[in-house]
Amino acid sequence: MNRTWVTPGGVHPPENKHQSVTQQIGSLPIPDKLVIPLSQHIGAAAAACVEVGQHVLKGQLIAEAAGVVSIPMHAPTSGTISAIEHRPIAHASGMLAPCIEITSDGADSWIEHQGISDYEHTSPEKLLEIVANAGITGMGGAGFPSAVKLNPGRQRPIDTLIINATECEPYITADDSAIRERAGEIVDGIKILSAILGHPHNILIGIEDNKPEAIAALQPHVESTGISIVVFPTKYPSGGEKQLIYILTGKELPAGKLPADLGMVCINIGTTYAIKRAVIDGEPLISRVTTVTGEAVGTQRNYDVLIGTPVSHLLAHNQFDQERCSRVIMGGPMMGFSLPSAEVPVVKTTNCILAPSYAEIPEDEPAQPCIRCGMCAEACPVSLLPQQLFWYAQAQDHDRLEAHNLFDCIECGACSYVCPSNIPLVQYYRSAKGEIRQAHDEKIRSDHARERFEFHKARIEQAEQEKEAKRAARREAAQQAKSATATNGSSGGSSAADIIAAAQARAAAKQASPEDQRAKLERTIAATEQRLQLAEEKLAEAVASNSDKQSVFSAAVENTRQKLEQSKSKLAELAE
Amino acid sequence: MxxxxxxxxxxxxxxxxAKVMQLVLLATVPGLIALTWQFGWGSFINIALASVTAVSCEAAIMRMRGRSVSFYLRDYSAVVTAVLLGLALPPLAPWWIVVVGTVFSIVVAKQLYGGLGYNPFNPAMIGYVVLLISFPIQMTTWITPLALLPLGTVHPGLIESLQIVFSGYTPADGVTGATPLDTFKHSSGLLADQIYAREPLFNQAMLAGAGWEWVNLGFLLGGLILLSQRIFTWHGPVGMLAALTLMSLIFWDGGSSSSPGSPLMHLFSGATMxxxxxxxxxxxxxxVSNRGRLVFGALIGVLVYVIRAWGNYPDAVAFAVLLANFAAPFIDNYTxxxxxxxxxxxxxxxxxxxx
Amino acid sequence: MIELISQHPIFAALIAMVGLSILFGGLLGYAAEKFKVEGDPIVEQIDELLPQTQCGQCGFPGCRPYAQSIADGDAINKCPPGGQATINALANLLGVPAPELDQEHGQESEVKTVAYIREDECIGCTKCIQACPVDAILGAAKLMHTVIADECTGCDLCVEPCPVDCIDMLPVEETIADWKWSTPAKPGQMIATDRRGELGSNTVQEDAA
Incomplete structure (x- = not known):
């Protein structure tokens, strides 16, 4: 029995997990259109490598990874690329992002693919390459490219591999049901991970004690493999990477460090299944287990959903009742975000679509003043003082917010959950974090601008100085020449007056003949007239549209006209 | 869609x-029962009077600030302030004492600072201190506890109590008396044992002072209920009680004539619990933080003892709390x-x- | 001597006082030297707070000269690009009340802008290049110019000199990458839901406020 540690804080919201595990993982008919966002992960968005109208097979590469921290995308089914454009995606902003749309041909025919059964004797580099090419990201939370996580570099040997099967959020049972039905494949995936990481000493599967069936399903597969299942009491949020590391090892991940710095790698259990499919079956990540739950859908169960399936498709096949539904949430009730529309597609990190009724999750109560009761501080899993953060977030006191470790907040929502005054604390923190980041970026920009401005000034000054130096040199040369003539004067050379006359003559010679001058002036006049005409047209336009640039244009017209007059008078002078 | x-x-x-506040109100019931049992209907009337005043003041201010009256009354915070002040005031105090104190608590100490959540000082204690300084006679006239009433007399009944409160006629002499802390403080020159032997207030009591120990036990019970409901953490109360115990142990000096009293007396007398x-x-x-509240509580414990032992006032919870309120931001900075x-x-x- | 002192306490007091003042004076002087805080000169600190658009709307050729002028006692409300936030920060730094933005120098704009040259209209006159305070415009005589959007501070100093008026100030569009959560409405302030079916007249006041 492995020892476990207890994190501070945490809450025990109603679990509501039983509803969705009564049936096995189901599958849905292939939707007519699938929408694959090019950014479903942390890092650079993938770059589309197909064209509209092109026919693709299931599993075919449709977008390539752009850089190291990025993942490729694959066609979830066979069909035709019908659009590459901006679409609504699963993002809290509700903004549009580039997506590839595939119109399914219904055949669902696979591209030729082949796995390797003998992963034990395959080099870790090769295995990593397979994982990277299969487009696998962390499937539990933020979606960090798995291949990057599994390749921490040689100087950081990994001695602990942590498999996160916590699934601490209420309602979600995607991992739970996957373990129940696919324990063998999951353990194969863990073994592959172990091979990639050079067989770490400890391989721990962290799982909460509210999943006895899943634990029982895993047990026979891990026997004599060196993998230990560590069961700990259910508490939200135990599934956060930092929390799980502490629960299983008693070590805290220092702020700003990665698990690899402690010789650990933490992988979601859903991801291990995807890795098994990629390595042994040669299939890229094109589907995942997603829980469809909440009282506003008729059947609450888990499905093996193709990536890119619109949420509306999931809801439509589950007798969704919009009248009863208070909101549609992607993810769980604690950290999930509400969707702006049901056209948003399921992505690689979508573990749950929650459509609760008003009875389950009512409309938010209006916020009351904070009475600093401290329940939030008791609930905070990272020992922050949420009430103080809230105070300073309201006052936009960025220094105090940073001093109170705002950036260690994992946005788990435990504080808002317990707040008796219904204050949307997490939103305050998110917006404050955004503001601080923005201020930070602006600071960098303004420092940069200052540098450039100072450089600009220095450059101008230098040019000025060089000019001045040249002028001075010329003056000196003239002086010397003068003194030279003065000394030579007695010896019968030309006098100063002669020099001036000579210079005048040179200047006259340099000047163009009157014909040339006239031609030049005429050219200028023609050009200026043209510009005047253009400016007048613009002025007329501005007057017509009553634009506020009227004055600017009229000044420009006036200016051009004056220049024209000048040139004309010069021409007249020349003619005389 | x-x-x-x-x-x-x-x-x-x-x-x-609202639920938190209701629970706090509920938890004052054991204390109120003890007060009513030992000192008659006075506290009951105080609370009723203070609550009506507080709710009216709150509603009036909310209306003046153009806020939703019913939304803000629904949080019960005004009632809590009123009940706490009502419990702290001497039973059978004239009605205007209660009204003036409550108005000051709600209007000045709470609403002028921005209302619920923005007041730097405990409103009930501000009201109490203002009264104590302005009307020392009325504020130090306590009722004799049940056990010490002269034979054949009883506390005035509800009707009579109302008459006393509203007409200003003072109750019979035997009905009012000093508090244990008062008695101890003004018996200098005597050994603690002598005081205990002489004063029925002490020799008819189990722990500290007749009547008062029951009131303190009542509040202790209510407090433990709140603690078990996790309305607050143990840090503040434990900090205060531990500091008070420690201080009174250090300076107990075996009950000599200059001793400020035993730990037991300090824990179960006055407004300690x-x-x-x-x-x-x-x-x-x-x-705000747990460690901060421990320090905050300990500071109050020390201040209570210091003022009780060497200050002019027999009890000091209100002063100590207000002084610690001053120090709260400072404590927060380091905790x-x-x-x-x-x-x-x-x-x-x-x-x-x-x- | 001792006798004199003991017989005339006034001398004792004088000596004590003088001695003490010398001692403490020395101590304080030493401490002032020893624990001197090396702070940025005030001009640097002010310059840090200015937005560095170098737009000259304050009437000074760049942010730094304005910072110098503020340090010499100029008003702090002459910077439209920084807006109220900068004014507040300056007021905080200098310990003075924060005034409103001086409208004479321009208005605070809601959105950030960058310059954009309509390249097919550009005649390659280099006037904008000379005007740009941060060298964010690229080009040479008789060749098309273009703005390096990342370097542009949005000062719009290049717009006016352009003889063919081919420079636009375009608002910077928000992308998913720099999107951020908005701050929720303050608790305790009226929200639509707590007005349901109550107080008629007060609601109107609240709306008007």
Whole structure:
């Protein structure tokens, strides 16, 4: 029995997990259109490598990874690329992002693919390459490219591999049901991970004690493999990477460090299944287990959903009742975000679509003043003082917010959950974090601008100085020449007056003949007239549209006209 | 299909401010029962009077500020302030004492600072201190506890009590008397044992002072209920009671003539338990972190003892709480909890080096 | 001597006082030197707070000269690009009340802008290049110019000199990458839901406020 540690804080919201595990993982008919966002992960968005109208097979590469921290995308089914454009995606902003749309041909025919059964004797580099090419990201939370996580570099040997099967959020049972039905494949995936990481000493599967069936399903597969299942009491949020590391090892991940710095790698259990499919079956990540739950859908169960399936498709096949539904949430009730529309597609990190009724999750109560009761501080899993953060977030006191470790907040929502005054604390923190980041970026920009401005000034000054130096040199040369003539004067050379006359003559010679001058002036006049005409047209336009640039244009017209007059008078002078 | 967009978390616990406040009100019941049993209907009338005044004041101010009256009355915070003040005032105090104190609490100490959540000082204690300084005679006239009433007399009944409160006629001499803390303070020159032997207030009591010990036990019970319901953490009350015990142990000196009294007497006399569980646990005006609340409570404990032992006033919870309220932001600055993944705690004004 | 002192306490007091003042004076002087805080000169600190658009709307050729002028006692409300936030920060730094932005120098704009040259209209006159305070315009005589959007501070100093008026100030569009959560409505302030079916007249006041 492995020892476990207890994190501070945490809450025990109603679990509501039983509803969705009564049936096995189901599958849905292939939707007519699938929408694959090019950014479903942390890092650079993938770059589309197909064209509209092109026919693709299931599993075919449709977008390539752009850089190291990025993942490729694959066609979830066979069909035709019908659009590459901006679409609504699963993002809290509700903004549009580039997506590839595939119109399914219904055949669902696979591209030729082949796995390797003998992963034990395959080099870790090769295995990593397979994982990277299969487009696998962390499937539990933020979606960090798995291949990057599994390749921490040689100087950081990994001695602990942590498999996160916590699934601490209420309602979600995607991992739970996957373990129940696919324990063998999951353990194969863990073994592959172990091979990639050079067989770490400890391989721990962290799982909460509210999943006895899943634990029982895993047990026979891990026997004599060196993998230990560590069961700990259910508490939200135990599934956060930092929390799980502490629960299983008693070590805290220092702020700003990665698990690899402690010789650990933490992988979601859903991801291990995807890795098994990629390595042994040669299939890229094109589907995942997603829980469809909440009282506003008729059947609450888990499905093996193709990536890119619109949420509306999931809801439509589950007798969704919009009248009863208070909101549609992607993810769980604690950290999930509400969707702006049901056209948003399921992505690689979508573990749950929650459509609760008003009875389950009512409309938010209006916020009351904070009475600093401290329940939030008791609930905070990272020992922050949420009430103080809230105070300073309201006052936009960025220094105090940073001093109170705002950036260690994992946005788990435990504080808002317990707040008796219904204050949307997490939103305050998110917006404050955004503001601080923005201020930070602006600071960098303004420092940069200052540098450039100072450089600009220095450059101008230098040019000025060089000019001045040249002028001075010329003056000196003239002086010397003068003194030279003065000394030579007695010896019968030309006098100063002669020099001036000579210079005048040179200047006259340099000047163009009157014909040339006239031609030049005429050219200028023609050009200026043209510009005047253009400016007048613009002025007329501005007057017509009553634009506020009227004055600017009229000044420009006036200016051009004056220049024209000048040139004309010069021409007249020349003619005389 | 378009849906409503709401920020996470979507789930909320059933707890809300009104329920917290209601629970606090409920927890004062044992103390109120003890007060009524030992000192008659006075506290009951105080509470009723204070509550009506407080709710009217709150409603009037909310109307003046153009806010929703019913929304703000629903949080019960005004009633809590009123009840706490009503419990703290001497039973059978004239009605205007209660009204003046409550108006001051709600209007000046709470609403002028911005209302619920913004008051730097405990409103009930501000009201109490204003009264104590302005009307010392009325504020120090306490009723004789049940056990010490002269034979054949009883506390005035409800009707009679109302008459006393509203007509200003003072109750019969035997009905009013000194408090244990008062008695002890004004019996200098006597050994503690002598005082105990002489004063029925002490020799007819089990722990500290007749009647008073029951009131303190009542508040202790109520406080433990709140603690078990996790309305507040143990840090504040424990800090105060521990500090008070420690101080009175150090200076007990075996009950000599200059001894300020035994730990037991200090724990179960005056407003000790009410202060520990109902006054200093007011979250708005106390320190914020658990460690901070421990320090905050201890500071109050020390101050209570210092003022009781060497100050002019026999009891000092109100003064101590207000002084500690002053110190709360300062305590907060030095008692930030250590965040996950950070080696050290830091001060509230200190930024970590961005290395 | 001792006798004199003991017989005339006034001398004792004088000596004590003088001695003490010398001692403490020395101590304070030493401490002032020893624990001197090396702070940025005030001009640097002010310059840090200015937005560095170098737009000259304050009437000074760049942010730094304005910072110098503020340090010499000029008004702090002459910077439209920084807006109220900068004014507040300056007021905080200098310990003075924060005034409103001086409208004479321009208005605070809601959105950030960058310059954009309509390249097919550009005649390659280099006037904008000379005007740009941060060298964010690229080009040479008789060749098309273009703005390096990342370097542009949005000062719009290049717009006016352009003889063919081919420079636009375009608002910077928000992308998913720099999107951020908005701050929720303050608790305790009226929200639509707590007005349901109550107080008629007060609601109107609240709306008007």
């Amino acid at each position: 378009a849906f409503k967009q709401v920020t996470s978390p979507h789930a909320h616990s059933a707890q809300n401010t 009410m202060g520990a569980f109902f006054i200093l646990t007011d979250p708005v005006s106390s320190a 930030l909890p250590r965040t996950y993944g950070h080696v050290d705690r830091r001060r509230a004004t200190e930024k970590e080096d961005q290395s």
